[in-house]
Amino acid sequence: MSKKLLLGDEAIAQAALDAGLSGVYAYPGTPSTEITEYIQGAPITAEKNIHSRWCTNEKTAMEAALGMSFVGKRALVCMKHVGMNVAADCFVNSAMTGANGGIIVVAADDPSMHSSQNEQDSRFYGDFAMIPFFEPSNQQEAYDMVYQGFEFSEKIGEPILLRIVTRLAHSRSGVEGKAQKPQNEISFSKDPRQFVLLPAIARQHNRELIAKENEFLKASEESPFNKYIDGPNKKMGIIACGIGFNYLMESYPEGCEYPVLKIGQYPLPKKQLAKLVEECESILVIEDGQPFVEKQLKGYLALGITVKGRLDGTLPRDGELNPDSVARAVGRENKQEFPASPIVEVRPPALCQGCGHRDMYTVLTETLKAEYPLHKVFSDIGCYTLGAGAPFYAINSCVDMGASITMPKGAADGGFFPAVAVIGDSTFTHSGMTGLLDCVNSNANVTIIISDNETTAMTGGQDSAGTGKIEAICAGIGVDKAHIRVVVPLKKNYEEMAQILREEIEYKGVSVIIPRRDCIQTLARKKKQQAKS
Amino acid sequence: MKKDIILSGVGGQGILSIATVIGKAALKKGLYMKQAEVHGMSQRGGDVQSNLRISDKPIASDLIATGKCDLIISLEPMESLRYLPYLNKEGWLVTNSTPFINIDNYPSEEDLKKELDKVPHKVVINVDDIAKEAGSARVANIVLLGATIPFLGIDYETMRQSVREIFERKGEAIVEMNLKALAAGKEIADKHLQ
Numbered sequence A: 001m002s003k004k005l006l007l008g009d010e011a012i013a014q015a016a017l018d019a020g021l022s023g024v025y026a027y028p029g030t031p032s033t034e035i036t037e038y039i040q041g042a043p044i045t046a047e048k049n050i051h052s053r054w055c056t057n058e059k060t061a062m063e064a065a066l067g068m069s070f071v072g073k074r075a076l077v078c079m080k081h082v083g084m085n086v087a088a089d090c091f092v093n094s095a096m097t098g099a100n101g102g103i104i105v106v107a108a109d110d111p112s113m114h115s116s117q118n119e120q121d122s123r124f125y126g127d128f129a130m131i132p133f134f135e136p137s138n139q140q141e142a143y144d145m146v147y148q149g150f151e152f153s154e155k156i157g158e159p160i161l162l163r164i165v166t167r168l169a170h171s172r173s174g175v176e177g178k179a180q181k182p183q184n185e186i187s188f189s190k191d192p193r194q195f196v197l198l199p200a201i202a203r204q205h206n207r208e209l210i211a212k213e214n215e216f217l218k219a220s221e222e223s224p225f226n227k228y229i230d231g232p233n234k235k236m237g238i239i240a241c242g243i244g245f246n247y248l249m250e251s252y253p254e255g256c257e258y259p260v261l262k263i264g265q266y267p268l269p270k271k272q273l274a275k276l277v278e279e280c281e282s283i284l285v286i287e288d289g290q291p292f293v294e295k296q297l298k299g300y301l302a303l304g305i306t307v308k309g310r311l312d313g314t315l316p317r318d319g320e321l322n323p324d325s326v327a328r329a330v331g332r333e334n335k336q337e338f339p340a341s342p343i344v345e346v347r348p349p350a351l352c353q354g355c356g357h358r359d360m361y362t363v364l365t366e367t368l369k370a371e372y373p374l375h376k377v378f379s380d381i382g383c384y385t386l387g388a389g390a391p392f393y394a395i396n397s398c399v400d401m402g403a404s405i406t407m408p409k410g411a412a413d414g415g416f417f418p419a420v421a422v423i424g425d426s427t428f429t430h431s432g433m434t435g436l437l438d439c440v441n442s443n444a445n446v447t448i449i450i451s452d453n454e455t456t457a458m459t460g461g462q463d464s465a466g467t468g469k470i471e472a473i474c475a476g477i478g479v480d481k482a483h484i485r486v487v488v489p490l491k492k493n494y495e496e497m498a499q500i501l502r503e504e505i506e507y508k509g510v511s512v513i514i515p516r517r518d519c520i521q522t523l524a525r526k527k528k529q530q531a532k533s
Numbered sequence B: 001m002k003k004d005i006i007l008s009g010v011g012g013q014g015i016l017s018i019a020t021v022i023g024k025a026a027l028k029k030g031l032y033m034k035q036a037e038v039h040g041m042s043q044r045g046g047d048v049q050s051n052l053r054i055s056d057k058p059i060a061s062d063l064i065a066t067g068k069c070d071l072i073i074s075l076e077p078m079e080s081l082r083y084l085p086y087l088n089k090e091g092w093l094v095t096n097s098t099p100f101i102n103i104d105n106y107p108s109e110e111d112l113k114k115e116l117d118k119v120p121h122k123v124v125i126n127v128d129d130i131a132k133e134a135g136s137a138r139v140a141n142i143v144l145l146g147a148t149i150p151f152l153g154i155d156y157e158t159m160r161q162s163v164r165e166i167f168e169r170k171g172e173a174i175v176e177m178n179l180k181a182l183a184a185g186k187e188i189a190d191k192h193l194q
């Protein structure tokens, strides 16, 4: 088969399609979004009726995938790393139930936080759930891991985790595909209570899962994704995980002088590790993300073999790896020829000119500054987070999806006034609705602005689960209809917007203001598509 | 053959369209390639860059190391300077001269010129003006691409072929306009080299 030029994300999607996928379940999040988008756009998806519609959040995605596995079919779940926190309840428990049809969970980590709140390393989740997990070093490996992964998941009867990082997800290279497999037929587990995690059953499952550890370890030791590459210089042995291996090879185009253990499948292959430790005087661990392997090898007291890596400063403690930091770690520092230019300034991203969030923030900041100087604005994650920067400097918080509704509630519970929330429509349905019910149930004195651009803009304009339903959702949750106010965020409406804001801040209870106008980027894209068809 | 290329600009300027044409040409030549792109947060008026690596041998890293870049291609002059620490001694910088000013502390024209003057191997051109001459401001990226042809390590004919294939479905007029833009850019670089 011929090679296709694919992003890491696209390679994963293509592999899943080739491997007989029946459904992808996902909520958008950089750098994972393109996996689902690729599947949505693939002709086979419509032909074979493969589920690909966006989910409301990562937890609903994980649960639906488990349901698909329950009936014997193959499901893919995709999310950015912080999505794992949302999906964690089902994810960890899915290791307890085990899988019937194959499940692959893709967690896309973002070391260096190119577009994220933290740089948590999803390998800890794989370890925590006690299931095998994979870490590709290139797009072809990502393809192969997913293509074989469904079968492996079915063989061990467990979901598996694929951990990728931004540089793999968003980098393109040639990928060779494999033969198309059919989808699974519907079939059920022989054990009718496999998915019933009552304590008595769960205890049994837990012991069974622990008993599989040896099987998982053996699979790792025999895996083609874990490779021991010998080298003549035994002063140091190098463990290179995922794309860390590429940066190492970049420093050694002629081949590495030290023995190298390339890691792509976990749990760590004990046999190969033992060999490396036995033959080498010290160990260097190169891993993108947090020091997951390094910590395990070193141990808390660091009494065994010398282990170098992020913890002792051989590599930087935070941030993504790159060819320079790895070159430095092996004593082959790259030489800079031209100094950095002193006149180059940072150019932060900003809200688009003409964006409705801009109009919302203009009125909000002017009104609050002039009339409520003691205000606090709790915000959330989306394009509107850019209200943190110039010229608005409008928000006081951005923590995790949905926290913009519950944090002002806590502040109001503590006697603070005025507590204002700013949240986007997709974030609201992702995790804001439950918080709103808390607000309603305790009649919290909060003013919630749902800045509705009818899309999930930050991640590239995916469909938003609540489009057309936001007022009904708020009313259904119990917000008084008189205090659900819809406005069009345009300059000509500034006075009306300010007046509504005043009224709702003064109202002692839960009010929701919905400034609604299409995202200009999504609108432009839609128009372009319409013109095409 | 190995070319490590950094493409830079401001979110929305369309650096990836340049990468697509080079990528297609590289594949035609049977070369290996890796291209690290930027998606997400940084698309909105912030600085964006892409690392494009092509070689006749397998490529290890997705990212280019300090001091190893052969060619910086930039749609914006200040952005071209951002990646100078990556340029190798013999490396070339090909940039659009028109600033994209969306920050208050954007450097003065004078300072920009002074800094660009320090780079020994460079082509600085006003691609927008030349694009308009070629038929439309929309082909500015292709003009810039044309100006990189002497430094790409891929022959002109293959680049033309790649442009043709990428714009084919938009009709012959669009293909011709883009080929004209490519030629105009190349001509400037050739003149510069003489």
Ligand SMILES: Cc1ncc(C[n+]2csc(CCOP(=O)(O)OP(=O)(O)O)c2C)c(N)n1
Residues within 6 Å of the ligand: A027, A028, A029, A030, A058, A080, A082, A083, A086, A381, A382, A383, A384, A401, A423, A424, A425, A426, A427, A428, A453, A455, A456, A457, A458, A459, A464
């Ligand atoms: C748990 C979690 N999932 C996904 C993301 C990625 N993410 C950040 S912003 C965003 C979209 C927000 O959409 P919306 O609330 O409608 O605001 P908009 O960007 O459209 O203004 C997403 C999906 C995240 N940060 N956290």
